[in-house]
Amino acid sequence: MLSIFNISNTGVNFYKNSLDAIANNVANLNTVRSMSEGAVRRQTVVATSSQAPAPSMVGTGGTVGSGVTFKMVESNSAEGLVTFDPEHPLADEKGYVRRPDIDLTTEMADMIIAQRGYQANLAVIQRATDAYTAALQLGR
Amino acid sequence: MVNPAVSIALDGLMMRQEAIANNVANMSTANYTATNVDFEGALKSALDTPSIGGTASTRSFMSTVASTAPAKQDGNNVSLEEQALLGTETNLRLNLALRAAEGRFNAVRDVLGGR
Numbered sequence: 001m002l003s004i005f006n007i008s009n010t011g012v013n014f015y016k017n018s019l020d021a022i023a024n025n026v027a028n029l030n031t032v033r034s035m036s037e038g039a040v041r042r043q044t045v046v047a048t049s050s051q052a053p054a055p056s057m058v059g060t061g062g063t064v065g066s067g068v069t070f071k072m073v074e075s076n077s078a079e080g081l082v083t084f085d086p087e088h089p090l091a092d093e094k095g096y097v098r099r100p101d102i103d104l105t106t107e108m109a110d111m112i113i114a115q116r117g118y119q120a121n122l123a124v125i126q127r128a129t130d131a132y133t134a135a136l137q138l139g140r
Numbered sequence: 141m142v143n144p145a146v147s148i149a150l151d152g153l154m155m156r157q158e159a160i161a162n163n164v165a166n167m168s169t170a171n172y173t174a175t176n177v178d179f180e181g182a183l184k185s186a187l188d189t190p191s192i193g194g195t196a197s198t199r200s201f202m203s204t205v206a207s208t209a210p211a212k213q214d215g216n217n218v219s220l221e222e223q224a225l226l227g228t229e230t231n232l233r234l235n236l237a238l239r240a241a242e243g244r245f246n247a248v249r250d251v252l253g254g255r
Contacts, residue, residue, distance in 0.1 A: 049172070065162035
C-alpha cells in the first residue's frame with residue numbers, strides 16, 4: 001500500500017543528490033590547488049540498482065521493483081589540469097598549479113537531465129496522489 | 141460485494157502504476173530494462189471460463205513483461221514519454237474501474253434508504 005510514494009521517493013532523492021554533486025562541481029570550477037595537493041575531483045552520482053524482477057508471474061505479495069539505489073563516485077584523478085600560472089600565490093617554484101578537470105558543458109548537460117528526472121518523479125507522485133485520492137472517495 | 145473482475149482490475153492498475161514509478165525512478169540506471177504489468181490477458185481468459193472462483197488470488201493474474209524497446213547507449217530503454225502517457229492512461233482506467241465499483245455501492249445505499 002502506498003508503495004508508489006516510496007519508489008518515486010528514491011527517484012527524487014537520486015536526482016536531488018545528482019544536482020548537489022553538480023552544484024559542488026560547478027562551484028569548484030575555478031578552485032586552484034598547489035602542486036603538492038591533489039586537484040578537486042569531479043563528483044558524480046551513479047545509479048546502481050539491480051534489474052527489476054525477471055519477467056514472470058508477480059505472485060502473491062510480489063512487487064515490481066523498489067526504486068533506484070545509488071552511490072557517490074569521485075571521478076577523475078587527483079592529477080587535475082596542471083597549468084602554468086607563475087603569478088598565482090599557490091604556484092610552485094616552476095610556476096605550476098593544479099586546476100580541476102571539470103568541464104562546464106558536461107555539468108550543464110547533466111544538470112538538465114537531473115532536473116528533468118526530478119520533475120518526472122514528482123509528476124509520478126502527483127499522479128499517484130490523484131489515484132489514491134480517487135480511491136478514497138469510494139463509497140462516499 | 142465488488143465484482144471480482146473490477147477488484148482484480150483495480151489491483152492490476154495500481155500495480156502498473158508501481159511499475160511505471162519504478163521505471164521513472166530508474167530512468168538513468170545503466171542496463172535497466174523497463175517493465176510493465178499485464179493482467180488483462182489472464183483476466184479475460186478467466187472471465188471467458190464460466191466460473192470465476194472467489195478463491196483465486198488477485199495477484200495470480202498479474203505478470204511482469206519486459207519492454208522490448210531499443211536501448212540507449214547505456215543499455216537503458218526507459219522512454220519517459222511512453223511512461224508518462226501510460227501513467228495518464230492507467231489513471232483514467234483506474235477512475236473507470238472505481239466508477240464501476242461505486243455503482244455497486246450506490247445501489248446498496250439506495251436499498252438502505254438513501255442515507
